[in-house]
Amino acid sequence: MAGRGRGAGEGEGITAGVSERLMFAYAEPTEETPLSLPELRPPAELPPPGGGAPQPASPAAIFDRIRKPLGRVSLPALRRSVAVAAATELDRGIGFLLVPVFLAAGVIYYFSLSTEPDLYRPLAAVALIAVCAAVSRSWQRTHLVFMATLFCALGFLAAKVETWRMATPMLGSEIQTRLTGRLVTAEAMANGRVRLTIDLMSTEHPTLRYAPDRVRVSARRIPPGMTAGSMLTGYVQLLPPTGPVRPDSYDFSFDSYFAGIGGSGFFLGDPKLIAPAEAPVGARIASTIENAREGIADHIRTSIGGSEGEIAAALIVGVRAGIPEEINESMRRTGIYHIISISGLHMALVAGTIMVLLRGAFALFPDFSSRRPVKKYAAAIALASIAAYLVISGIVVAAERSFIMLAVMLVAVLFDRAALTMRNLVISAIAVILVSPHEVVGPSFQMSFAATAALVGAYAGFADYRAGKATAPPAKRSFLGYLSRKLAVGVGGAAVTSLIAGSATLLFAIWHFQRVSPLSLLANLAVMPIVSLIVMPFAVLSALAMPFGLDGPFLYVMGKGLTAMIAISAWISERSPVDAVGLISIQSVLLATIALVIATMATTWLRLAAVPFALAAMLAIPHVRTPDVLISEDAHLVAMPIGGGELAINRERSNEFTTDNWKRALKAEDIVPPETFAKDALDIADPVDLPPGSPFYCTGDLCIGRHPSGAIVALAENRDSARPACGFADLIVINDATAYNPCRDPRVLVVTKRQLARDGSAAVFFDTQSATARAVIQYAVEKPYRPWHEQRKYTREARGLPPYEKPERAKSSQSSQ
Template identity: 90%
Template structure:
């Protein structure tokens, strides 16, 4: 039985084969899709003579589109959106992060004044803003405004208090006199001279009526055995602290004032040793004796580093470890300034972080060798406490310079957070550190060191 052919219908009848060419020979051709022609360009604005290009003129020239969009904005809706966003940020704690900003604003305003204000004015402003902030607690917006004003007034007051507390007597004009004083620091410079910081005790020939309390002088050489705490005398030329090199540039006398340096200059001859530190009169304050002992320890460490390493490398190592930078050759200083790495020889956050991180890493590794002890004790807190004590000792050995002091405060806040089971690296801890630095040393706000850190 044969199957059905291609021309067989279901009823059994067979039809003749049909050619597909004949079937579609008379089919009507399909209409092609219309061609999309390019839209005509907008009128062009010719540039002035000499330019061959043309610029299309926008149909919304003159800011019509912007005006249309602004016209569709509802001011009540915009106010509600801003209020909701501000409330959300305040609930997240952003308000606390702005506290150092307002404190710094008050400090900057104080140092921008051309005349010195009285102390009672910032005190009255702080008291008034505190009362207004307490009364306006029921009105959130008003309360926030008064709180911001209160912190600005506190920043202003802290700067005023620091200026009043320092009260550094500054030399008014250059003069030559014989001075007697107590040596605070002695730093060997790269040019062979020695830079001395001296607490003045008396002057004669002539006697200065308004003598500075502390001066910084250079000498060609000093007698052997002259260390911090020694009594010395010599004939010197005193100069007022250097001001700005050009208008509106950095004022070096500003830093001298808050460093307690009332004058600078040089000895006209070699200073003479009156009494070494071991036999000096005991009338020095207790703090001065402690500072002399620390300074002698610093110099001892620096001398050991120089003798062990030698050359300019030893001077750089001494600067990195104990902060004694006077012996670095000027050519190396200039090279580091030109390459932008001069800040690495100033003990600051990098050095403090390296010390704290190294101590914590070594201690955590040592504790890990005793798993039974580590599993039952908060070894992380132990490591943080020892690291905190280590950077405190490093701060003292480095001379308690301002940059190191600021870095110590920031790291101390983070390590204390670890001791209390809080996150160490948070914006809140950064704000706490900034608040502490501003309240302790308000004048640092206007300095480049604080702004860069």
């Protein structure tokens, strides 16, 4: 009993605090002695064999000190040590911290399914598992397993319910029609056009039988009096939402489905205002808020002007469509684009500025401050301020998620709880997952929570380390020394913060965007002081002074800060190396996620379990094969890397977004356009004579290129022009939905426009071991379709029909407008 009591006491001492040290008892482990890890003395403290002053130990001596105790470790002792640490983690509440992890796992599993499940099955599963969890409360391990399974099932059910609840009607095919609708938002873009989001009321000429509820279209200009809530009409060309530009990339149909956007396009003329109709109360409130946003944005643009005015409008009211693309790209290359998106940084700076101002104001009244909880007053007003900021910024998802996180922290202050804790982060994560499950598979959710969890975990670990370490009182310094030390601490803290957040989000950024920012640490160190001390505080002051017409000086200072930010970003961007890093495996991202969860949530020595997962994640990064050819879903664009960092494409003018995405995925630096010849003027006796790595050569309706592996790629406009390529090509892409395979040789891979319309963009892989093997193709969309892809089956191309030709009567009607 005494032995057991001593073992338990040692276990309690071992597990107390985050920075505890587990020590080996250098005696042989017994059944009653739990295993612990060795406490290594610094080499300088090792005494020499003959006594005297301590001497540095050799590497062999250090290794011997580690090896001997580890050699006496037995498996039962290791199991007991793990059990002690696990029990300590449970006592400290790690079960609650893992709730959003299991919820997110269920959400990810739902969205990774190849078929759409029924609603009643996950409902029945949740009910059954809940009963099993309640019955198994007496058996702790079994109960924990059932609880983990229950939260996974709840995440699955939440995702299914959101999909069922949205049920967004999606446009089935490209069409021209006259629409009538209510304007939701109008955003001026940098290219001079205006992007309109419209709730459809009716369509005519032709009338759409399955019209979407909401569309997003652009116009050259809009009437002066058109604002949110206005009724408008006009002739538009609408297109269904597109799929991923390549397999495993961002799915625009998925995003449109959960945003409620059923189609996109552009006005063929200018929209016209019509007599307003009675709008629901919710629509009127939304229109009032949107008009206020636009009014504030216009005032900011007028006061500051230029690109700085557009960025200021983005920071204050979330309107960022007008920011020039070159500025956006420079901030992406330097890793500071997160400044533009209203997120946790902006919410925290707004709340912090409000609290600092209020605490300073309360300090002017010492009698009142000494008798009242002024800190809680400041927190309550800061909470109301960020709620107003959320509303005026358009309640976008990133801002909504950040508001929940900050609101939990400020409410914790109101109830005398620690504000910056992992538990508060978990509460906000649970709220976001249950409200918007689809955000779990998006880059915004993953990167923001990964960065925040890493920062909170690192801060907690450092705080515990400082709390358990005796420190001598600081030496007296001069005022200059004091300022120098504070500056060094500030710069060091900013560097460490950027390094921790960047490391936590690195693989997520590579997976989603195939790019990194090599100089992001330098850029953030240079820019963040300007944003934190000048831009955002003066933005808050300008918002407070705007109702009184006194915001001019504050906006002026804010604009000067943005000028400095733009200049620094452009300077660093010009010197930043190529940031495209290509594709990485999904296994590496999953392993890195597990490592991050363990490292940030564990508080005992079990956090060391994150190390093997992190190493495995790094080793798994290159375990992905880069496609040899990429094909767009409309069959218009084909790209092929030809070596030397060059990417050959088949068109002189290509979709810039698609080309840029393909460049990053294939680690290409330069685009090689095709060489075009007059019909029958291409002087190639035999296409096999083309050297490997040749770009596309086009003549008439046929283009030919050769991959570095030796495979020949042919692009044809129809079946007749594709038939001659059957004798020499390994891959033939036919830009015709009515065409079928003209080749009898099964080794030739033929891809038609109809196949791409059904299955989305494609990636082709040639067999490097055999020149006669058929190429392998991977499509972006799997069948049977999920709800956000159902519209694909209704396109004209998917049905094998030729392009739609407008009747002469409709043409003459449009020309008369």
